Amino acid sequence: MVQHKICPACGSTRIKRVRKTITRNFRGKRYKVPGVEFHECLKCGETVFSPEAVAKIEAYSPAFAASKVS
Ligand SMILES: [Zn+2]
Numbered sequence: 001m002v003q004h005k006i007c008p009a010c011g012s013t014r015i016k017r018v019r020k021t022i023t024r025n026f027r028g029k030r031y032k033v034p035g036v037e038f039h040e041c042l043k044c045g046e047t048v049f050s051p052e053a054v055a056k057i058e059a060y061s062p063a064f065a066a067s068k069v070s
Pocket of ligand 1: 007008009010011012041042043044045046
């Protein structure tokens with residue numbers, strides 16, 4: 001996993017790695033993704049997702065679920 005040390009939005013070094021359940025929106029439909037690891041800036045609130053986190057979020061997305069053949 002890539003370690004981010006500087007916030008891409010404000011340049012602050014007060015960025016920490018967190019693990020949370022996040023709520024996302026897809027075409028007005030809310031869905032939750034549990035235990036996502038990402039970096040959060042303590043100064044401006046910017047969140048930075050790793051490719052692994054993005055893949056996990058996509059796996060929970062209704063868009064992804066709709067495209068799956070089951
Ligand atoms: Zn920031």
